[in-house]
Amino acid sequence: MEYTNNKESCAIGNMNLRDLTILDAKEGLKNKQFSAVELTQAALDQIKLQDKNLNAFITVTEKEALESAKHADTLIAQGVDLALLGIPIALKDLFSTKGIRTTAASNVLDDYIPQFDATVVTKLKSAGAIIVGKTNCDAWAHGSSGENSDFGPAKNPYNLEYVPGGSSSGSPVAVAAGMSLMATGTDTGGSIRLPASFCNVVGLKPTYGRVSRYGIVAMASSLDSIGHFTKTVADNALVLGVTAGQDPLDATTPNRDVPDYSRFLKQDLKGIKIGVPKEYYAQGLDKKMQKLAENALGVLKSRGATVIDITLPYSQSAIAVYYIIQTAEVSSNLARYDSIRYGNDRSYFGEEAKRRIMLGTYVLSAGYYDAYYKKAQQVRTLIVDDFKKAFEQVDAIVAPVSPTSPWKIGAKTDDPLAMYLSDIFTVTANIAGLPGLSVPAGFIDGLPSGIQILGPHFSEEKLYHIGHAYEQETQFWKEAPQV
Numbered sequence: 001m002e003y004t005n006n007k008e009s010c011a012i013g014n015m016n017l018r019d020l021t022i023l024d025a026k027e028g029l030k031n032k033q034f035s036a037v038e039l040t041q042a043a044l045d046q047i048k049l050q051d052k053n054l055n056a057f058i059t060v061t062e063k064e065a066l067e068s069a070k071h072a073d074t075l076i077a078q079g080v081d082l083a084l085l086g087i088p089i090a091l092k093d094l095f096s097t098k099g100i101r102t103t104a105a106s107n108v109l110d111d112y113i114p115q116f117d118a119t120v121v122t123k124l125k126s127a128g129a130i131i132v133g134k135t136n137c138d139a140w141a142h143g144s145s146g147e148n149s150d151f152g153p154a155k156n157p158y159n160l161e162y163v164p165g166g167s168s169s170g171s172p173v174a175v176a177a178g179m180s181l182m183a184t185g186t187d188t189g190g191s192i193r194l195p196a197s198f199c200n201v202v203g204l205k206p207t208y209g210r211v212s213r214y215g216i217v218a219m220a221s222s223l224d225s226i227g228h229f230t231k232t233v234a235d236n237a238l239v240l241g242v243t244a245g246q247d248p249l250d251a252t253t254p255n256r257d258v259p260d261y262s263r264f265l266k267q268d269l270k271g272i273k274i275g276v277p278k279e280y281y282a283q284g285l286d287k288k289m290q291k292l293a294e295n296a297l298g299v300l301k302s303r304g305a306t307v308i309d310i311t312l313p314y315s316q317s318a319i320a321v322y323y324i325i326q327t328a329e330v331s332s333n334l335a336r337y338d339s340i341r342y343g344n345d346r347s348y349f350g351e352e353a354k355r356r357i358m359l360g361t362y363v364l365s366a367g368y369y370d371a372y373y374k375k376a377q378q379v380r381t382l383i384v385d386d387f388k389k390a391f392e393q394v395d396a397i398v399a400p401v402s403p404t405s406p407w408k409i410g411a412k413t414d415d416p417l418a419m420y421l422s423d424i425f426t427v428t429a430n431i432a433g434l435p436g437l438s439v440p441a442g443f444i445d446g447l448p449s450g451i452q453i454l455g456p457h458f459s460e461e462k463l464y465h466i467g468h469a470y471e472q473e474t475q476f477w478k479e480a481p482q483v
């Protein structure tokens, strides 16, 4: 099939990468509609065309990508079948990539080149994926908007004056704008679900430990989860099958089977009980966002689900607990950047990292430890118990991802507290180690927003089942940005 670059957008024949899912691309490669080199070139051309405006990438790996694509074409010709063979993907710039600069979007690591791949990177490469580049994010993954990046903020592809959500900001932008078919992220307090929601793509935060954290720049080690962005739920299920599983290099990954997640994608929700926590639909929730979430519940009901009111009373303490435990762990993890082995010296840390190092050091210091850190750990257990009780009643919980739709770039940069409050609905899943799936749920004043589906530990297949049934009815992902 003919490959065209018509300047408006990069396309293969009459297919635009913005409209192409991984499953479509696999089909196209199999039927020889296009080659892996053509597909990769289309992604690279889209980056060249769009990324001046979007700033989704910190590093583009054109040469390596085309070499891997050529190799993928050889394998395809030999009849090799791998889950992601020939599929262009992007990695959040927190994922260590051997021989490729990995910055964590911070000037501290601006010229750091790792000597090894993160486990997830190794798995994705072994599955045949083609890495087109490293995506922009808040420095060290600290943030909700992408504006803390030392490389300048990524932009929302639906309106360049708005934030794409953070901290994994460039990854969902890359997927939404057709610059890659999948991109990875990290979610410590919402950094996959929030930007997925703001960019009209699907984002999975897996159960803590489901995907290895080895080789990924740590933010807060008891909260960090490694996940990914795709256009559809089916694509997402395919990728988790590749990345999940036990890793001898990360002791928090259990020896537990990785199911074929695609088997759980069903159309109807008969017998599924969905919990609606009253604390998530209360004060602080924007009226239009409330309407959007209620519409989503209506769709779930129409597919056969039963919707049940539940309560998660300790959620009101979640932001406080999160900003104590998270900053404590951040202050410890960032202590390793001493410029002795690699990286620049500590004067290169930005404002937000410094703020968190100070807060974290404070809550851990003698005299304050019991009042803050220990207390936060105790309340963490109460939040875990809240969810345990809820999941005795329901299969999953459905709630808005964020209290508001995307905001204008700059609107919250002078008010860290306002920025922190945008995580109010997402941090609970990290505190309890639960999986959460963000799915596109419509538009508010022209900007996308999603809903999140939360489930018990290791219930990813259930989240995919519900998300897929919802997506079949709504198809919001098809609404491409006009970049």
Ligand code: GLN
Pocket (backbone or CB within 6 Å): 141, 142, 143, 144, 166, 167, 186, 187, 188, 189, 190, 191, 192, 219, 326, 423
């Ligand atoms: N926005 C949250 C924070 O700034 C979450 C960050 C994340 O998940 N990496 O802490």
